[in-house]
Amino acid sequence: MMETQLKFSVRVPAGIPFSRPFALRSVLLAALLAFISGAAAADGKAIFTGSCFACHGAKGEGNSKVGAPNIAGMDVTYLNRQLSNFAAGIRGASAGEPYAAQMRAAVAILKTDDDRKAVAAYVAALPKVRFSGDIKGNLANGSTQFNAVCSSCHEGHAQGNLQMGAPALVGVDPAYMERQVLAFRDGSRGAHKDDKNGALMRVGANMVPDAKSVHDVVAYINSLQLAR
Numbered sequence: 001m002m003e004t005q006l007k008f009s010v011r012v013p014a015g016i017p018f019s020r021p022f023a024l025r026s027v028l029l030a031a032l033l034a035f036i037s038g039a040a041a042a043d044g045k046a047i048f049t050g051s052c053f054a055c056h057g058a059k060g061e062g063n064s065k066v067g068a069p070n071i072a073g074m075d076v077t078y079l080n081r082q083l084s085n086f087a088a089g090i091r092g093a094s095a096g097e098p099y100a101a102q103m104r105a106a107v108a109i110l111k112t113d114d115d116r117k118a119v120a121a122y123v124a125a126l127p128k129v130r131f132s133g134d135i136k137g138n139l140a141n142g143s144t145q146f147n148a149v150c151s152s153c154h155e156g157h158a159q160g161n162l163q164m165g166a167p168a169l170v171g172v173d174p175a176y177m178e179r180q181v182l183a184f185r186d187g188s189r190g191a192h193k194d195d196k197n198g199a200l201m202r203v204g205a206n207m208v209p210d211a212k213s214v215h216d217v218v219a220y221i222n223s224l225q226l227a228r
Helices: 021-056 076-088 098-107 113-125 139-154 174-186 196-205 211-226
Strands: none
Touching: 021 098, 021 113, 076 098, 076 113, 139 196, 139 211, 174 196, 174 211
């Protein structure tokens, strides 16, 4: 790994004498933390540019042709959890989820938790790029199913609930969302014993009556952002 020389100057604010070690240490610590924070952001960008943008796009806008969702601006905690799940084989190990298997292989490039956290932080800081198209579906049925099943975790406008580990769904690629719900339903996703959030999602996904209703729910979620 390339070694980095830390070179920075410290300006002690007026009124803090150099003869006070505690004050000086505080200033030095603040400068070091600022440097580390900047380095982490730079690493996240470098890793993303070198490893992720080929599928997810330079702006995190996604590419439906290769099954890669738009990820720019997603919650950092959710992103980090998914990267960790891929790395640990909690997600992407099922034969029924080929796109996830590809993602698991790609995440293997991120060797450490720090790498994954840096990428998650970089992606979360990107401006959101929402899906801009329209999809057909029975919005009345979608609304009924969404409010009966999904809104208890993902909230009434699909804005998500971080305390429950439920990500925002508004603006996410509908094809990706539909594929994920179906994967939860058939056990391709969320069946691993260590995927507690996935297990909850499996229960919810199987409360939706059928695949047609899943499509209607996704169409309804997409209509929420179009109405904004």
